[in-house]
Amino acid sequence: MSVQEVLPLNGVATARSGQFRADHLLVAEMVKPGSKVLDVGCGEGDLLQLLETRGIDGRGIELSREGVNRCVAKGLAVVQGDADTDLVNYPDDAFDYVILSQTLQATRQPKLVLENLLRIGRRAIVSFPNFGFWKMRLQLLIGGHMPRTENLPATWYDTANIHFCTIKDFVQLCDEINVKMERSVALDLYGRPVPLNLPWWVWNMFGEQAVFLLSRGGGK
Amino acid sequence: MGSVKSIPSPAISADERSHEVDHPSSQVAHFGTEQPLRLDCGVDLSPFQIAYQTYGELNADRSNAVLICHALTGDQHVANVHPVTGKPGWWETLVGPGRPIDPKHYFIICSNVIGGCMGSTGPASINPATGKVWGLDFPVITIPDMVRAQAMLIDRLGIDTLFAVVGGSMGGMQVLQWTAAYPARVYSALAIACATRHSAQNIAFHELGRQAVMADPDWHGGGYADRGIHPHRGLAVARMAAHITYLSDAALHRKFGRRMQDRELPTFSFDADFQVESYLRYQGSSFVERFDANAYLYLTRAMDYFDIAADHGGVLAKAFAGIQTRFCVVSFTSDWLFPTSESRALVHALNASSARVSFAEIETDRGHDAFLLDVPEFFDISRAFLQSAGKARGLTLKDR
Numbered sequence: 001m002s003v004q005e006v007l008p009l010n011g012v013a014t015a016r017s018g019q020f021r022a023d024h025l026l027v028a029e030m031v032k033p034g035s036k037v038l039d040v041g042c043g044e045g046d047l048l049q050l051l052e053t054r055g056i057d058g059r060g061i062e063l064s065r066e067g068v069n070r071c072v073a074k075g076l077a078v079v080q081g082d083a084d085t086d087l088v089n090y091p092d093d094a095f096d097y098v099i100l101s102q103t104l105q106a107t108r109q110p111k112l113v114l115e116n117l118l119r120i121g122r123r124a125i126v127s128f129p130n131f132g133f134w135k136m137r138l139q140l141l142i143g144g145h146m147p148r149t150e151n152l153p154a155t156w157y158d159t160a161n162i163h164f165c166t167i168k169d170f171v172q173l174c175d176e177i178n179v180k181m182e183r184s185v186a187l188d189l190y191g192r193p194v195p196l197n198l199p200w201w202v203w204n205m206f207g208e209q210a211v212f213l214l215s216r217g218g219g220k
Numbered sequence: 221m222g223s224v225k226s227i228p229s230p231a232i233s234a235d236e237r238s239h240e241v242d243h244p245s246s247q248v249a250h251f252g253t254e255q256p257l258r259l260d261c262g263v264d265l266s267p268f269q270i271a272y273q274t275y276g277e278l279n280a281d282r283s284n285a286v287l288i289c290h291a292l293t294g295d296q297h298v299a300n301v302h303p304v305t306g307k308p309g310w311w312e313t314l315v316g317p318g319r320p321i322d323p324k325h326y327f328i329i330c331s332n333v334i335g336g337c338m339g340s341t342g343p344a345s346i347n348p349a350t351g352k353v354w355g356l357d358f359p360v361i362t363i364p365d366m367v368r369a370q371a372m373l374i375d376r377l378g379i380d381t382l383f384a385v386v387g388g389s390m391g392g393m394q395v396l397q398w399t400a401a402y403p404a405r406v407y408s409a410l411a412i413a414c415a416t417r418h419s420a421q422n423i424a425f426h427e428l429g430r431q432a433v434m435a436d437p438d439w440h441g442g443g444y445a446d447r448g449i450h451p452h453r454g455l456a457v458a459r460m461a462a463h464i465t466y467l468s469d470a471a472l473h474r475k476f477g478r479r480m481q482d483r484e485l486p487t488f489s490f491d492a493d494f495q496v497e498s499y500l501r502y503q504g505s506s507f508v509e510r511f512d513a514n515a516y517l518y519l520t521r522a523m524d525y526f527d528i529a530a531d532h533g534g535v536l537a538k539a540f541a542g543i544q545t546r547f548c549v550v551s552f553t554s555d556w557l558f559p560t561s562e563s564r565a566l567v568h569a570l571n572a573s574s575a576r577v578s579f580a581e582i583e584t585d586r587g588h589d590a591f592l593l594d595v596p597e598f599f600d601i602s603r604a605f606l607q608s609a610g611k612a613r614g615l616t617l618k619d620r
Contacts, residue, residue, distance in 0.1 A: 071578075072601045090572065
């Protein structure tokens with residue numbers, strides 16, 4: 001089942017396509033079968049289960065005890081831990097891919113986390129909600145309040161998302177820490193990829209979320 | 221002042237207990253002088269015997285064996301009626317028909333540890349050199365010694381790789397020692413409420429228990445057996461102190477509060493006015509019926525010495541370098557004897573070794589004892605972990 005077959009048939013990206021979330025299918029499609037993967041912030045293990053169906057050796061870290069216990073009860077190799085503090089325990093090159101799905105904006109030190117992802121994994125797959133999405137901009141510009149969307153319903157005072165960024169911001173960070181972007185996909189409000197031939201500012205405006213496949217850049 | 225009752229004498233005589241020591245109502249593996257057990261203290265223990273129970277059947281390719289490691293005061297009777305106390309097996313919540321470790325699927329082995337007193341050679345056994353009970357002449361043993369003996373038993377049973385090694389507390393220490401010493405022989409490891417080393421606080425509690433035993437005049441420098449007596453008062457006090465560490469403030473409060481035992485008002489004496497006192501006295505006196513005082517000294521000592529990192533240049537991760545075993549580590553929120561921080565240190569070391577590890581902390585107010593109690597979330601996790609390992613191992617589980 002390819003991503004292209006699945007995505008246009010669904011509504012928002014987090015909608016389920018059969019058993020799995022559309023953005024998870026996109027992430028899973030970026031991972032080569034047979035590889036070893038760490039999913040940081042794996043929630044209840046949906047993505048790990050999807051990866052397992054593709055013969056991928058998946059491990060997970062999850063902050064919430066309930067999430068971890070549900071994962072372990074599904075037979076997944078998941079440990080309770082915090083992306084900000086526990087990634088340092090993993091050795092260099094321990095995984096082929098390290099995935100950070102919709103979690104970057106909730107970390108205390110996103111830059112450090114990103115650096116760790118690409119230290120312990122040869123590649124990293126990072127997805128995050130784009131704060132430059134037109135609906136966000138419109139809510140701040142016209143409404144004059146912190147944006148809230150269907151996928152990000154929390155108010156400013158109880159949100160876990162303390163480090164929002166736009167696609168442009170993220171690309172700049174990748175440049176700054178010498179990270180190579182191997183593939184990048186922005187998904188619009190309906191979970192459809194924004195066409196590749198359009199310029200960056202269009203992505204940054206119409207991408208509701210973005211998924212990046214990253215690798216270590218060459219020496220600067 | 222009212223009457224003061226001390227801890228009651230045991231209902232089971234020393235003779236009945238000592239019968240299980242040398243002639244256990246279990247299967248026994250004898251190891252003769254040609255197969256000594258090399259102990260960490262430098263002594264070759266020989267001859268020696270291991271008493272063990274098995275449940276279920278070994279499959280044709282010998283791939284479904286599960287070794288259960290018992291805790292400090294446990295024994296091999298994990299899932300059958302205890303021959304001395306007549307009580308159900310100590311882990312029938314986890315092991316047995318319809319349980320996560322079901323004899324229908326697995327060949328389950330549980331052996332009494334070396335140094336114990338339920339049929340494996342220990343300080344209560346007869347020293348063949350003298351014809352008398354070993355007592356304190358028995359060499360000091362360690363957790364690695366226990367595991368080395370278990371490995372000899374597993375060899376004897378013709379099993380190369382264990383599908384799983386499972387244990388809590390001191391049993392969990394043995395699980396970890398198995399993976400550190402024989403990584404290729406352990407396909408999956410379920411380590412519950414344990415640690416890779418015994419903490420200073422835990423050593424301190426053990427010392428308290430040992431001193432209680434030694435302070436009993438009936439102990440006689442460990443030579444009580446020759447006099448036909450047993451320091452049951454000292455051992456009972458040791459058990460009472462230890463039992464407190466297995467519980468939690470919240471659990472004690474919920475179970476007993478400040479409620480009185482069979483009375484309305486305080487008696488203004490040192491009788492067991494409070495239910496919690498009565499409960500502890502019962503725990504102490506029932507324990508001495510089935511346990512040998514010297515064995516208690518030796519086994520607590522073995523736990524004290526346990527420190528996997530120290531055996532690997534002080535770096536815990538080195539103990540697990542390149543290990544292929546699948547791990548599941550479980551801790552309980554209210555366990556202050558083996559707190560979650562200990563399990564987390566283990567998990568970090570396993571992560572650093574790129575081991576496949578699951579780690580769940582289970583919320584309960586029942587303290588360290590939770591691993592022996594009916595905690596459904598723990599059973600779900602154990603079952604799923606073993607099923608997933610079984611799938612990876614290619615075990616075909618029979619239909620329920």
